[in-house]
Amino acid sequence: MSYSISHTLQHVQNLIFEQIHCAFNQKPNIARTLHGQRRIYQGCLERRTSLFPSRKAGGSIALESKLELAYAVQLESLSIVESYRTQALSIPIGQNQNIFPDFLIRKKNGEFEVHEVKPSIQHLSKENIERFDRLASILASIHIPFKLVDECTLPRKSLDRLLHLYSCGHRHDWKPLEIELAHDFLIRYQLDNLQQAHSLLEENQLPSQLAEYLLFHHMIDVENIQYENFRMGEVL
Numbered sequence: 001m002s003y004s005i006s007h008t009l010q011h012v013q014n015l016i017f018e019q020i021h022c023a024f025n026q027k028p029n030i031a032r033t034l035h036g037q038r039r040i041y042q043g044c045l046e047r048r049t050s051l052f053p054s055r056k057a058g059g060s061i062a063l064e065s066k067l068e069l070a071y072a073v074q075l076e077s078l079s080i081v082e083s084y085r086t087q088a089l090s091i092p093i094g095q096n097q098n099i100f101p102d103f104l105i106r107k108k109n110g111e112f113e114v115h116e117v118k119p120s121i122q123h124l125s126k127e128n129i130e131r132f133d134r135l136a137s138i139l140a141s142i143h144i145p146f147k148l149v150d151e152c153t154l155p156r157k158s159l160d161r162l163l164h165l166y167s168c169g170h171r172h173d174w175k176p177l178e179i180e181l182a183h184d185f186l187i188r189y190q191l192d193n194l195q196q197a198h199s200l201l202e203e204n205q206l207p208s209q210l211a212e213y214l215l216f217h218h219m220i221d222v223e224n225i226q227y228e229n230f231r232m233g234e235v236l
Contacts, residue, residue, distance in 0.1 A: 012092055013142050020112060023088035023104055028059030036087025038100040040064045054084075055170055061086045068102060070154040071117050073162050075105065077216055082108045089114065093134040101135065101146070113145045121150045162216070169213030182210040183219050191222045 019037065028034050033051060040049055040062035051060040052072050063069050063086060075081045088104040103115040116132065118124060124132075136146040155162055185204060191197050197211035197220070214220040 009138070009141065012138060016089060016091060016139070016142060016144075019089050020104065023085045024083060024106060026085075032059045034059045034061050034085065036062070036085060036100070037090040038087045040087060056081060056083045057085060058083070065117070066156065066159070067117050067119060067151055067154060070151075070156050070159050071103065071115070071149060073159065073166060074155065075103070076166060077162075077218060079217065080107050082106050091135060091138060093131060093138065097131070099131060099135050111144075113147065114139055115147045115149055117149050117154075119151055121148050124148075165212045165216040168209050169211075169216045171209060172207070174207075174210065174213060178206065178210060179213065179219075182206050183214055186211070186214065186220050191220065194222055197222060 023036070026034060032053075034057055048064070048066045048069075050063050050066075050069055052063055052069055053060050054072060054076065056076055061072065061084075063072060068086070072084075072086075075084050084103055084105045086103060087100050089101055090098050091101070093099050101114045102117045105113045105115060107113065114135075118128075132146070132148060139146045182201060185206070186197055186200060189196075189200065194211055194215070197215075198208035201208050201210055211220070211222075215222055
């Protein structure tokens with residue numbers, strides 16, 4: 001891999017750390033939106049762009065495909081993820097070549113990961129494989145894992161239902177004690193449906209929407225909600 005004088009490996013490593021620091025210290029704009037190094041314009045032709053109101057990012061994040069939206073929803077549900085940003089890094093990978101990875105993730109243990117979402121890993125072009133190999137090598141030099149993710153592990157078919165769970169379950173900033181009480185109560189039951197969970201919570205003077213929160217974050221099981229790929233396991 002060759003760099004210009006201004007893009008030595010040490011320079012690139014320092015650049016990445018600076019960008020990570022800036023990304024997670026960035027405040028949302030007046031519209032509560034967080035933009036990355038490469039700005040995604042909404043409404044672009046032939047793209048499924050969207051703004052996703054992320055609780056973990058602390059504002060709306062710009063996404064340019066339904067696959068990216070599905071992955072953002074997945075990251076919201078995982079307890080290991082503390083926060084994340086989109087298009088937050090601009091990394092030189094060679095002479096006059098920069099790459100903008102899709103997701104920069106900060107885990108609760110303080111570690112970082114960088115992920116790229118593609119429709120199919122198996123059908124990547126040779127050029128893209130080489131570019132991602134270079135990116136992975138650079139990130140490995142500063143102990144940041146790089147991962148490719150494709151639609152095989154994403155909940156595309158159940159995305160609308162997961163978004164509904166996310167929206168209903170996060171309408172309030174639940175107190176930790178409320179979450180703990182609801183979890184400890186519902187976990188004792190074999191829940192046949194979401195309505196049963198609602199009724200049990202209401203009978204015990206707890207907000208019914210805590211059921212959606214707990215289900216979205218994999219803290220309870222509901223027998224008759226078959227969300228394809230909902231329990232995808234830890235992807236990090």
